[in-house]
Amino acid sequence: MDAATPAKKKAIIRTDKLQAYYILDMQGTQKIVKAVNDVSLTIYENEIYGIAGESGCGKTTLLKALFNDFVPPMRLTGGSIFYLLDGDREVDVTGLSPDEMRQLRMEYISYIPQGSMSVFNPVLKLKETYEDFVGSHRKGQSREETFELARHQIEVLGLPANVLELYPHQLSGGMRQRVTIALASLLRPRVMIGDEPTTALDVVVQRGVIQMLTTIQKDMQNTIILVTHDMGVHANIADRIGIMYAGKIVEEGPTTQIFSEPLHPYTQFLINSLPKFGDKNVRGSVPGSPPSLADLPSGCPFHPRCPHVKDICRQQMPDFSHPDENHKVACWLIGEGNHG
Amino acid sequence: MTFLKRYLIPRLIQYVLVIWLGITAVFLIPRVLPSDPVMAMIGMMRARGSTLEPGAMDDIIADLTEMYGLEGSWLDQYWAFWGRLFQGDFGVSFFNFPARVNDLIGNAMPWTLGLLLTTTILTTVFGNIIGGLAGYYSKKPWARTLDAIAMVIRPLPYYIFAFALILVFGWVVRWFPITGGASIGAQPALTWPYIKDVLWHAFLPGLSLTLLGGAVTFQTMKLLVQNVNAESFVQYAKLSGVTEGRIVSKYVIRNALLPQITGLALSLGQIFSGALITEIVYGYPGVGMLLYNSIIRADYNLIMGITIFSIVGITTAILIVDLTYPLFDPRVRYY
Numbered sequence: 001m002d003a004a005t006p007a008k009k010k011a012i013i014r015t016d017k018l019q020a021y022y023i024l025d026m027q028g029t030q031k032i033v034k035a036v037n038d039v040s041l042t043i044y045e046n047e048i049y050g051i052a053g054e055s056g057c058g059k060t061t062l063l064k065a066l067f068n069d070f071v072p073p074m075r076l077t078g079g080s081i082f083y084l085l086d087g088d089r090e091v092d093v094t095g096l097s098p099d100e101m102r103q104l105r106m107e108y109i110s111y112i113p114q115g116s117m118s119v120f121n122p123v124l125k126l127k128e129t130y131e132d133f134v135g136s137h138r139k140g141q142s143r144e145e146t147f148e149l150a151r152h153q154i155e156v157l158g159l160p161a162n163v164l165e166l167y168p169h170q171l172s173g174g175m176r177q178r179v180t181i182a183l184a185s186l187l188r189p190r191v192m193i194g195d196e197p198t199t200a201l202d203v204v205v206q207r208g209v210i211q212m213l214t215t216i217q218k219d220m221q222n223t224i225i226l227v228t229h230d231m232g233v234h235a236n237i238a239d240r241i242g243i244m245y246a247g248k249i250v251e252e253g254p255t256t257q258i259f260s261e262p263l264h265p266y267t268q269f270l271i272n273s274l275p276k277f278g279d280k281n282v283r284g285s286v287p288g289s290p291p292s293l294a295d296l297p298s299g300c301p302f303h304p305r306c307p308h309v310k311d312i313c314r315q316q317m318p319d320f321s322h323p324d325e326n327h328k329v330a331c332w333l334i335g336e337g338n339h340g
Numbered sequence: 341m342t343f344l345k346r347y348l349i350p351r352l353i354q355y356v357l358v359i360w361l362g363i364t365a366v367f368l369i370p371r372v373l374p375s376d377p378v379m380a381m382i383g384m385m386r387a388r389g390s391t392l393e394p395g396a397m398d399d400i401i402a403d404l405t406e407m408y409g410l411e412g413s414w415l416d417q418y419w420a421f422w423g424r425l426f427q428g429d430f431g432v433s434f435f436n437f438p439a440r441v442n443d444l445i446g447n448a449m450p451w452t453l454g455l456l457l458t459t460t461i462l463t464t465v466f467g468n469i470i471g472g473l474a475g476y477y478s479k480k481p482w483a484r485t486l487d488a489i490a491m492v493i494r495p496l497p498y499y500i501f502a503f504a505l506i507l508v509f510g511w512v513v514r515w516f517p518i519t520g521g522a523s524i525g526a527q528p529a530l531t532w533p534y535i536k537d538v539l540w541h542a543f544l545p546g547l548s549l550t551l552l553g554g555a556v557t558f559q560t561m562k563l564l565v566q567n568v569n570a571e572s573f574v575q576y577a578k579l580s581g582v583t584e585g586r587i588v589s590k591y592v593i594r595n596a597l598l599p600q601i602t603g604l605a606l607s608l609g610q611i612f613s614g615a616l617i618t619e620i621v622y623g624y625p626g627v628g629m630l631l632y633n634s635i636i637r638a639d640y641n642l643i644m645g646i647t648i649f650s651i652v653g654i655t656t657a658i659l660i661v662d663l664t665y666p667l668f669d670p671r672v673r674y675y
Contacts, residue, residue, distance in 0.1 A: 067579055069578070069579060072479075101581075102581040102583070103581060104581070105579060105580055105581030106580045106581050107581075110580060111576065111579035111580055113572055113575070113576045113579075114572070116572055118571050118572050118573055119572050119573055119576055120573050120576075121573045121577075121590065121591050121594075121595070122573070122595065122669075122670070122671055123594060123595060123598075123668070123669060123670060124590065125670075128590075132577065132582050132586050132590065132591075133577070133580050133582055135586075136580075136581055136582045136583045136586060137581060167670045167671070169670075169671050180576075183580075184580070
């Protein structure tokens with residue numbers, strides 16, 4: 001996979017200092033959980049972007065925020081989210097009405113959930129689910145046209161032909177996951193966001209799912225944002241990776257660079273914990289545990305776990321430094337002096 | 341075929357067995373109670389002032405025992421009891437002697453069925469729809485208001501609530517009668533004045549049952565909906581821009597209704613035993629009132645007649661739910 005060349009590409013989805021906080025009222029005192037904290041992401045057309053990080057780092061909140069889906073207690077407390085509509089018009093979707101936003105879902109940006117047992121309505125045959133999902137967007141289209149569209153896609157993707165006539169509980173986990181991907185891509189959206197689509201599947205099925213995602217992406221030339229903690233999946237599929245820690249992106253770069261020369265100490269821990277051929281040493285893990293998003297450490301949130309911690313780390317969050325054009329990292333150890 | 345062998349036939353055998361056990365229990369329980377219907381009848385005669393010679397007393401006891409079908413051992417009585425039951429004959433009532441139990445139940449059942457079928461249907465339809473919507477839109481002011489009202493009504497003891505309605509509507513403003521199923525002396529007929537009279541009398545008992553039952557259904561449904569609302573298929577549909585109308589009806593309420601179907605069937609089955617407190621408070625001439633009186637007076641035959649209706653009603657309702665459930669939930673299959 002080639003390293004992305006941002007200069008020539010258009011940003012299909014972009015966030016600017018995005019803040020998504022959970023504001024909880026606990027016995028009169030307000031508790032603020034800073035799940036997404038000043039995240040500025042630029043994701044381009046025709047790439048697969050991976051978002052990695054451990055549980056509780058704000059991945060899922062970031063995903064919901066990218067969908068502009070703010071349900072209390074989760075609130076948009078600052079920043080903007082831009083979609084590139086009609087090919088060249090950048091629109092801040094936080095200002096759209098609920099119905100305008102609803103129409104963009106599936107047509108512009110679609111969601112690939114984890115194919116769990118309850119991912120489809122258990123009392124409906126899958127063709128009814130297809131009809132609900134597609135019929136909500138294509139008002140004039142008849143049921144038969146919807147089913148024809150679905151059957152054609154199912155044939156192209158090599159899924160069993162009778163799948164539309166089945167109930168969700170009659171599918172295996174891997175098959176359910178593939179149907180969610182098929183359904184999410186049916187209206188040819190520009191962006192597809194996958195929420196742990198390979199988690200809870202065995203590795204053989206995982207491979208099939210990953211191949212299906214790449215096939216669809218190559219065919220539609222669109223963007224896939226993949227949220228998973230599984231670095232192995234990122235290595236296989238992503239063009240670029242953003243590493244998330246405590247509600248912030250701490251490092252971002254092309255997949256090959258992230259794996260060959262990780263710069264942030266947290267990224268280094270993540271990469272070094274992966275098993276390698278021929279290396280019989282015990283894999284280390286990141287010391288300590290992730291901080292509470294309701295009570296973040298001062299300065300760089302990673303400093304209590306960082307083996308290279310310096311005084312400034314405890315006082316101030318570093319800005320990004322750019323070791324090269326495509327690679328950025330927020331760490332006081334890297335490119336000292338560039339941190340504004 | 342496998343359905344027949346592996347599910348239907350064992351299920352039907354179980355159905356018959358449950359009814360048999362229930363009826364046997366009903367036969368035994370009054371017989372171990374300390375009240376003796378024969379002695380109770382003699383007590384009633386004495387209370388009316390008749391004095392009896394010791395010899396005459398023994399004759400009367402023997403006659404009453406024979407008429408009541410209490411001759412011989414319990415086993416003999418049991419066989420005779422089943423023999424009559426298969427002819428659809430519940431025998432005579434001990435205390436409305438010589439009225440037949442069949443006629444007594446036949447007179448009371450239409451009142452109970454009319455009242456309870458209507459309130460059960462109203463409770464189910466309105467409780468589930470309003471509760472479902474209030475669960476989905478739980479943050480809206482109208483939903484919070486309804487929830488607050490339900491929270492006040494539901495824990496009220498039913499008899500106090502029923503008396504309060506009588507006091508307000510029957511005594512203070514006098515819009516509705518305070519007792520009875522129809523005006524005294526009204527001739528039962530399928531005419532508008534008589535139907536109006538019956539509806540007028542049924543209004544307060546109906547209102548008390550509908551409001552209290554509706555509050556329970558409302559609260560259960562609201563909680564069920566909030567649970568379903570957090571399921572991943574609802575989140576998926578929302579993030580895929582499925583229209584709100586489809587999500588509320590086909591995704592949320594449709595799935596939350598599944599447990600409610602069982603509840604509805606059980607309350608339909610219980611209709612046959614009447615609504616005891618309602619009928620006593622409102623002096624309503626239904627089966628509940630009849631059952632209450634029969635228990636106080638150890639009227640074996642009447643107790644058995646009513647409870648057999650109730651046993652068959654509930655077991656049949658459960659059988660019907662079991663057999664039709666796959667139509668509502670495709671995950672349930674019996675083969």
